[in-house]
Amino acid sequence: MSDGPQSWRSRFPLLANDPALCYLDSAAMTQVPQVVLDALVEHESARRANVQRGTYGLAEAATEAYDKARESVRRFLNAADWREVVFTGGATASINLFAYSFGERLGPGDEVLISEAEHHSNLLPWQLLRQRRGITLRVLPVTGEGRLDLSQLDAVLGRRCRLVAIAHCSNVSGAVTDVEYIVRAAKAAGAAVFVDGAQYVQHGPVDVRALGVDAYAFSGHKCFGPSGIGVLWARRELLESLPPCFAGGGMGGRVTLEGHSLADIPHRFEAGTPPVGPAVGLGAALEWMVALPWAAIREHEQRLTKRLLSALTAAGDFRVLGPTDMRARLPIVAFGMDGVHPHDLTQLLGQAGVCLRGGHHCAQPLHAALGMEASVRASLALYNSDADIDGLLEGLERARRNLR
Ligand code: PMP
Numbered sequence: 001m002s003d004g005p006q007s008w009r010s011r012f013p014l015l016a017n018d019p020a021l022c023y024l025d026s027a028a029m030t031q032v033p034q035v036v037l038d039a040l041v042e043h044e045s046a047r048r049a050n051v052q053r054g055t056y057g058l059a060e061a062a063t064e065a066y067d068k069a070r071e072s073v074r075r076f077l078n079a080a081d082w083r084e085v086v087f088t089g090g091a092t093a094s095i096n097l098f099a100y101s102f103g104e105r106l107g108p109g110d111e112v113l114i115s116e117a118e119h120h121s122n123l124l125p126w127q128l129l130r131q132r133r134g135i136t137l138r139v140l141p142v143t144g145e146g147r148l149d150l151s152q153l154d155a156v157l158g159r160r161c162r163l164v165a166i167a168h169c170s171n172v173s174g175a176v177t178d179v180e181y182i183v184r185a186a187k188a189a190g191a192a193v194f195v196d197g198a199q200y201v202q203h204g205p206v207d208v209r210a211l212g213v214d215a216y217a218f219s220g221h222k223c224f225g226p227s228g229i230g231v232l233w234a235r236r237e238l239l240e241s242l243p244p245c246f247a248g249g250g251m252g253g254r255v256t257l258e259g260h261s262l263a264d265i266p267h268r269f270e271a272g273t274p275p276v277g278p279a280v281g282l283g284a285a286l287e288w289m290v291a292l293p294w295a296a297i298r299e300h301e302q303r304l305t306k307r308l309l310s311a312l313t314a315a316g317d318f319r320v321l322g323p324t325d326m327r328a329r330l331p332i333v334a335f336g337m338d339g340v341h342p343h344d345l346t347q348l349l350g351q352a353g354v355c356l357r358g359g360h361h362c363a364q365p366l367h368a369a370l371g372m373e374a375s376v377r378a379s380l381a382l383y384n385s386d387a388d389i390d391g392l393l394e395g396l397e398r399a400r401r402n403l404r
Contacts, residue, residue: 009383013037022354022391027171027332027379029221030202032285036225039284044277051276052250052267066276069283070266073231076286077216078207084239086232086269087279091198092121094217094232095165097269098194099125101242102163102215108134111161113191115140115148115177116369117170120362122196126165136160142369145323146173153185161191168200168216172363172377173322174305174332176200183212192238198222202381203301203330204294205286214238220278225285229278232269239265246271297382304380305331308389317400321370331380334361337396340403342376348402349395356392 009015012031015023023031049062073085088094106112112126116139130137138156143149148166157164164186169176179195186193192214197206201223208216215234221227234242244251244262248271253261262268306326312318317338323329337345342358349356357377360367367373378392 009385011035012383015383018353020353020391022388022395024378024380024384024388024392025355025357026202026381026384027199027222027377028357029227030224030381031383032226032281033224033288035288036281036285040226040277040281043280047280048277050273062276065280065283066274069279072283072286073233076201076205076290077231077233078205078209079233080209081236083265084233084236086234086239086266087274088217088230088232089228089275090221090230091196091217091219092230094230095122095194095196096125097232097245098215098217098234099129099165100245101269102192102194103129103133103135104243106133106135106162109136109160111136111138111158113138113140113157113161113164113166113186115166116142117146117148117173117175117363117366118165118167119171119196119198120364121198122165122167123365135162140166142173142366144370145175146170146321146366146370147175147323147328148177148182150178150181153182157185157189157191159189161186161189163192163194165194165196167196167198168206169197169203169330169332170322170363170366171199171332172334172361172366172375174199174329174334174379175323176328176330179211179213187212199330199332204292204298205290208233220282220285223282223285224289225282226278229275229282231282236265239269242269244268244271248272250274292382301331301380301382301384302326304384304386304389305329305333307386308333308378308392311389311393315396315400319372321372321375331384332377333379334375334377336372336375337399340399342374344403345376345396345399348399349392352391352395352398354391354395 011033047061049059051063051066070082070085074082141149194215197218201218220229251268251271312320319336321334346356346358
């Protein structure tokens with residue numbers, strides 16, 4: 001891919017078929033490029049069969065395609081071993097699986113550290129664990145910009161901390177977590193680190209080994225893949241030490257009426273028929289992503305984000321959330337407009353083909369910390385261009401006239 005955003009957009013059929021659409025909700029769901037649709041159609045029309053069980057050619061081809069998708073995830077994450085990759089239904093399922101399995105060995109006196117900026121999907125599973133196992137949940141606060149307040153880390157990360165569970169990027173403020181810094185502090189305290197990568201992955205491949213994290217989760221539908229598929233990656237020794245969360249076909253070794261042994265990792269965490277087609281689609285999306293020119297894409301996304309932030313700030317009647325330092329954020333811009341409810345704004349702009357999100361974005365504690373009930377969110381991906389920002393700014397100008 002040697003060309004610019006216009007041709008990136010042309011690779012996404014939904015966007016190519018509707019040139020006027022300003023799709024600015026990629027933090028909720030990215031669009032799907034033709035290569036992924038082709039891979040899905042090809043799989044379902046030539047290799048559809050259940051995996052890991054059949055010995056006929058078709059079933060073997062399906063199993064091979066599923067295994068190949070796992071290898072594509074390994075490559076995207078620069079993980080050491082395909083066995084470390086568990087397919088799930090999405091980031092939420094991955095976090096719940098990890099919270100349950102990791103939590104089985106925790107009890108009263110053990111602490112899990114999260115942050116005030118977490119999506120509910122990386123908060124509620126830990127609250128359930130607190131109810132179930134009596135652990136203590138510690139919380140790293142955010143700064144006024146919505147960044148994790150690392151100056152408070154020593155105060156909340158103690159010797160009893162067993163796990164730090166934080167998002168790689170906030171789905172509201174776009175703030176990127178300094179994961180390496182957190183890993184250093186966590187290791188010094190003897191804690192493992194789990195990262196919710198749901199908002200990070202659509203902005204480029206991740207290197208879990210360079211980050212030094214122990215586990216990482218994300219969803220397919222936020223990185224140009226299908227919905228209904230997600231990933232939980234964990235270091236091999238860690239994954240091997242965890243008990244499974246779900247039981248059923250495919251996860252057992254020897255099974256009798258009295259008991260069972262476990263299949264090897266990752267299969268012991270994938271009870272039942274896995275989402276084969278979606279996994280193949282995700283594999284195609286990640287293969288496509290690793291070949292993209294990410295330095296140029298980041299520059300493009302940053303330029304658009306900067307333009308949007310400057311325009312909102314200059315208008316004077318918006319409260320813009322998130323870091324002002326462009327190096328500390330991804331292209332997710334949440335804001336409030338004085339005297340206008342976010343839902344009124346998103347509805348009005350929606351009628352003009354500008355797709356935005358309004359509400360608390362499943363991050364109520366973060367909004368509370370920033371002194372807001374809700375916000376409007378514009379989230380960009382590689383296929384957005386100046387035309388989308390023009391559409392948004394014109395829509396906001398119309399809203400200013402109509403809603404006040
Ligand atoms: N974490 C973050 C930061 C998110 O933004 C989201 C999705 N909005 C999730 C977790 C949950 O992802 P999913 O709904 O795909 O399971």
